[in-house]
Amino acid sequence: MEEELKCPVCGSLFREPIILPCSHNVCLPCARTIAVQTPDGEQHLPPPLLLSRGAAAAAAAPPPDQDAAAGATCGGAAASTAGGLGGGAAGGGDHADKLSLYSETDSGYGSYTPSLKSPNGVRVLPMVPAPPGSSAAAARGAACSSLCSSSSSITCPQCHRSASLDHRGLRGFQRNRLLEGIVQRYQQGRGVAAGASAAPAVAICQLCDRTPPEPAATLCEQCDVLYCATCQLKCHPSRGPFAKHRLVQPPPPPAPPEASPTSAGTSTAPSAGGCRSPGGAGASVPRKFPTCPEHEMENYSMYCVSCRSPVCYLCLEEGRHSKHEVKPLGATWKQHKAQLSQALNGVSDKAKEAKEFLVQLKNILQQIQENGLDYEACLVAQCDALVDALTRQKAKLLTKVTKEREHKLKMVWDQINHCTLKLRQSTGLMEYCLEVIKEDDPSGFLQISDALIKRVQVSQEQWVKGALEPKVSAEFDLTLDSEPLLQAIHQLDFVQMKCRVPPVPLLQLEKCCTRNNSVTLAWRTPPFTHSPADGYILELDDGDGGQFREVYVGKETLCTIDGLHFNSTYNARVKAFNSSGVGPYSKTVVLQTSDVAWFTFDPNSGHRDIILSNDNQTATCSSYDDRVVLGTAAFSKGVHYWELHVDRYDNHPDPAFGVARASVVKDMMLGKDDKAWAMYVDNNRSWFLHCNSHTNRTEGGVCKGATVGVLLDLNKHTLTFFINGQQQGPTAFSHVDGVFMPALSLNRNVQVTLHSGLEVPTNLGRPKLSGN
Secondary structure, rough: HHHHOOOOOOEEEEOOOOOOOOEEEEHHHHHHHEEEEOOHOOOOOOOHOOHHHHHHHHHOOOOOOOOHHHHHHHHHHHHHHEEOOOOOOOOOOHHHHHHHHHHHHHHHOOOOOOOOOOOOOOOOOOOOOOOOOHHHHHHHHHHHHHHOOOOEEEEEOOOOEEEEEEEOOHHHOOOHHHHHHHHHHHHHHOOOOHHHOOOOOOOOOOOOOOOOOEEEEEEEOOOOOEEEEHHHHHHHHHHHHHHHHHHOOOOOOOHHHHHOOOOOOOOOOOOOOOOOOOOOOOOOOOOOOOOOOOOOOOOOEEEEOOOOOHHHHHHHOOOOOOOOOEEEEHHHHHHHOOOHHHHHHHHHHHHHHHHHHHHHHHHHHHHHHHHHHHOOOHHHHHHHHOOOHHHHHHHHHHHHHHHHHHHHHHHHHHHHHHHHHHHHHHHHHHHHHHHHHHHOOOHHHHHHHHHHHHHHHHHOOOOOOOOOOOOOOOOOOOOOOOOOOHHHHHHHHEEOOOOOOOOOOOHHHHEEEOOEEEEEEEEEEOOOOOOOOOOOEEOOOOOOOOOEEEEEEEHHHHHHHEEOOEEEEEEEEEEEEEEEEEOOOOOOEEEOOOOOOOOOOOOOOOOOOEEEOOOOEEEEEEOOOEEEEEEEEOOOOOEEEEEEEEEEEOOOOOOOEEOOOOOOOOOOOEEEEEEEEEEEEEEOEEEEEEEEEEEEEEOOOOOOOEEEEEEOOOOEEEEEEEEOEEEEEOOEEEEOOOOOEEEEEEEOOOOEEOOOOOOOOOOEOOOOOEEE
């Protein structure tokens, strides 16, 4: 993250950062050094050529005390602002540069290139010679006054976009309080604040050129800058634009922190050209709630969508934002935070993949080294066996292997370096964005959120498809054929490796799952495979640890097997095959089917007169005749229990409940054929029915609100029925064996609702005695 916190001009951690219109940041002292005056030859051009659209009107009429205002602006009064404009002015009147600037006035940026550049590519403001007898502070004030009295501009050191400064100079740009707080926390975390004990006993002036600086006499609340008496008169006079500024006594310096054992005897020297915070180095000034720069006593309350900046209510009533689209500050803050978090998720996933990819590349390096050594040893042995006639050819073949290895190593190292660079950049951006998200300053966050969101999206887009795939494999597709006769030695060369059986498939455990009595398995071919598979064979045991059997043969790498036993443990394995043969088995995966069955009525297997609702859990009929509907589950093993609740019961019909084969007749009462086993019941009594044989009449019927339970025990091969928790008659059927599906027959006078996925109850009542 440290790279995100460094100024692009000085290369040090940000000091009093301001936000440029292009959303990049720069230190305020550095901004003073890269601000330039527009050449005199360009000052006679129309205003659009000199100023961005938003600043043209402001620069056309400078205030009467412009020199004094500029002195405070460039001397340090702009330390609380947070933004800047990018761009320098080319010397002379270069026509191409002017056209470039004019064509970009709509965006507020210029793009003409300064003719005089510093080593970092940014034009530096030349120092104005101090008049005889004047101090350096006065000279800086004169320089800044001269800068603001004429058209001035600043160039972004990163994107090289430029724009002109208005009459406020650098004070017209907003200060990045959020970034400043993150830098401060970062320094404290690194132990930079260990030297805070050496802080001066009193607050010092931030503009003094004396050594040591004079004690501060006043603090401007608007500029957030400390002045001694001399510098206050020179750089911050109480007239002109500064007449409304409030000067107060400087805050008392904080008590020095106690030195920890680890920091004893150490000190941290400030970087050259560093900026001093109010109260001296290491002072901890409580963060003030941000106020509107145009209405200094008003807090931010809304967010201008058009200008992308927070505003106060006076800006909406009487300012330039009165006709702009605005939104609540808090809601917009949360919305932008959510957008940034969502964008970070994509970058986080890519960073995770990149880390795994780097591990994979390092493994490839090791494999290349090992395989290269193996091939060299094999080659030497074969060439030595051919004695003198093979000596010259051996050297050629060794050279080929070495070149191949070096080529692969170079490709992999290049890819590692490239990926490491991208990963470091993405990781730094992630850490910086996470720190930004932790901030509770909505306005400060919204100042940089749009730019950060775009950066995160661009960072995510750089991981294009194929960027995380190795460009070379670790295998050496070379083999030496030592069979040719001696006269063919000079034609000896590498030949392509013969086709081999495919390797072991890799099971993708994260995609393997079970649902009810079905299992889904997924697998894939190992990377860098040079023996492709023509198909796969999936094998499954019987759920009791028995023999494996083939359940799928084909080219797909995802397979679902239905109709398995409930509450059973299955072992599965897969192997690949091609024209050379069948490869080895994969590792065995263990899959457990559901303990209980969750199912509904099957709309595809029911009679056309059956009407289903409630997600196919409620059934009725449109006919006065009995019609059959089946469940979606099939049972061949285990103990299963389900219930049917009678929602409607009119005119004493005879609904039938039970189990059936898939081929049961569906246009008559359940149990009248030999494919169903059922209990039919009216409002007074019930009968068991199979093959149209009515047995075991039992007193006790159903009505609206009754519950009928069905217990299918395929371990004991029995079928039992219950009404309202009491067993209805004896065990209905014995010697029940095979595959069964839940079944029901009813007419239009009955409506029932199915309840599945139930554990077998242990408190069921004793059976009622049958009446026949």
